[in-house]
Amino acid sequence: MEIPYSKVDCSGKELEYVKEVLESGWLTTASRAQELERRFRDLIGCKHALAVNSCTSALHLALDACGVTTNDKVLVPSLTFTATAEVVRYLGADPVLMDVDYETGCVTPDILIDALNTDPTIKAVIVVHFAGYPIEMNNAERTGIADICKRRGVRLISDAAHALPARRNGEYVGNAGDATCFSFYANKTMTTGEGGLIATNDAEIAARASLMRLHGIDRDVWDRFTKKGGAWEYDVLAPGFKYNMPDLNAAVGLAQFERLDDMRAARQKCAEYYLSELSSVVDLDLFGRNISAEDHAWHLFPIVVRPGSNVSRNSLIDQLKSLGIGTSVHYKPIHRLSYYRERYGFAEANYPSTERIWKGCVSLPIYSGLLQIELEHVVRSVKKCLA
Numbered sequence: 001m002e003i004p005y006s007k008v009d010c011s012g013k014e015l016e017y018v019k020e021v022l023e024s025g026w027l028t029t030a031s032r033a034q035e036l037e038r039r040f041r042d043l044i045g046c047k048h049a050l051a052v053n054s055c056t057s058a059l060h061l062a063l064d065a066c067g068v069t070t071n072d073k074v075l076v077p078s079l080t081f082t083a084t085a086e087v088v089r090y091l092g093a094d095p096v097l098m099d100v101d102y103e104t105g106c107v108t109p110d111i112l113i114d115a116l117n118t119d120p121t122i123k124a125v126i127v128v129h130f131a132g133y134p135i136e137m138n139n140a141e142r143t144g145i146a147d148i149c150k151r152r153g154v155r156l157i158s159d160a161a162h163a164l165p166a167r168r169n170g171e172y173v174g175n176a177g178d179a180t181c182f183s184f185y186a187n188k189t190m191t192t193g194e195g196g197l198i199a200t201n202d203a204e205i206a207a208r209a210s211l212m213r214l215h216g217i218d219r220d221v222w223d224r225f226t227k228k229g230g231a232w233e234y235d236v237l238a239p240g241f242k243y244n245m246p247d248l249n250a251a252v253g254l255a256q257f258e259r260l261d262d263m264r265a266a267r268q269k270c271a272e273y274y275l276s277e278l279s280s281v282v283d284l285d286l287f288g289r290n291i292s293a294e295d296h297a298w299h300l301f302p303i304v305v306r307p308g309s310n311v312s313r314n315s316l317i318d319q320l321k322s323l324g325i326g327t328s329v330h331y332k333p334i335h336r337l338s339y340y341r342e343r344y345g346f347a348e349a350n351y352p353s354t355e356r357i358w359k360g361c362v363s364l365p366i367y368s369g370l371l372q373i374e375l376e377h378v379v380r381s382v383k384k385c386l387a
């Protein structure tokens with residue numbers, strides 16, 4: 001049996017919608033991208049949704065719209081993909097790293113408050129809804145991550161590359177803080193090949209991000225093409241970027257979006273099977289058990305091999321590979337990456353939970369096309385390796 005780590009599910013109307021775009025003669029940003037934005041607003045409940053060409057672009061635009069600039073400091077968890085930290089550098093600002101909670105892989109209110117107390121000059125915070133776990137942003141007691149940022153006058157951006165669709169306290173991830181950034185990269189919970197989206201309830205952030213995603217031009221291309229008179233005329237208000245989402249990609253996204261809930265439910269089934277079968281394995285720690293399974297996006301299923309186990313993480317990966325099972329690692333922490341370590345001197349000792357996760361983590365296959373017999377093979381193999 002060969003079980004890849006990840007597999008794209010294009011079993012819906014992807015081909016049909018892409019064909020329509022190809023036949024329409026207009027491939028770049030227009031009605032399909034706008035339609036994807038409209039569907040997003042309807043589902044998430046946010047006021048503004050801006051489709052772009054990646055989550056990295058979305059994060060860059062969101063930070064810029066929050067006014068982050070040269071020599072500002074931005075808090076970022078160390079347990080994340082490099083994109084979360086690199087966008088801070090795009091603006092000449094500096095990332096300040098936070099540890100995460102070992103139970104969830106996410107930043108907690110206590111961790112955030114500590115970091116803000118340690119450095120009162122922090123301008124903005126990026127949190128990551130790790131693996132699809134929805135961080136509590138707001139609550140009645142005003143002790144959520146967004147409540148804290150608001151009280152402290154600090155800007156807040158969510159990296160929700162894993163968290164579509166996910167909910168907390170009845171609200172979709174995408175409504176809290178200043179902006180939320182989603183990814184439609186090929187292996188994410190929905191894909192457009194490459195793509196991303198900014199969700200926000202702030203009209204000023206939406207206006208700035210909308211301007212900057214296409215060269216800083218005061219009207220978008222589709223506007224210029226369709227409006228009568230002066231199609232050639234435009235002004236540039238800022239040196240913007242080239243971050244728009246082509247309709248060709250949005251067409252794939254629309255087909256994916258139609259199956260967003262079905263695909264999430266299929267991943268939840270995988271997660272529930274893994275949780276029920278692997279919880280009793282003494283050498284493993286698992287994530288994502290303290291919220292309702294319906295609220296989790298289940299983008300990743302990381303397991304952590306405990307320190308002192310007979311089998312190392314690397315050897316588990318090798319053994320699973322020899323049994324035909326693909327895995328991945330999320331993540332080699334930012335504080336261990338050469339550029340960041342050399343520039344900022346980040347020390348491993350400051351991120352104990354991140355270190356423990358990094359040293360033991362293996363992400364198991366989890367996707368809508370994964371069959372029950374394949375899940376059983378994965379579980380059996382993991383148990384055998386750790387026995």
Ligand SMILES: *Cc1c(COP(=O)(O)O)cnc(C)c1O
Pocket residue numbers: 053054055056057080081083084128159161162182183184185195196
């Ligand atoms: C995938 C990912 C990104 C980057 O997404 P792109 O769409 O590839 O730019 C950013 N942050 C996290 C946590 C990710 O997993």
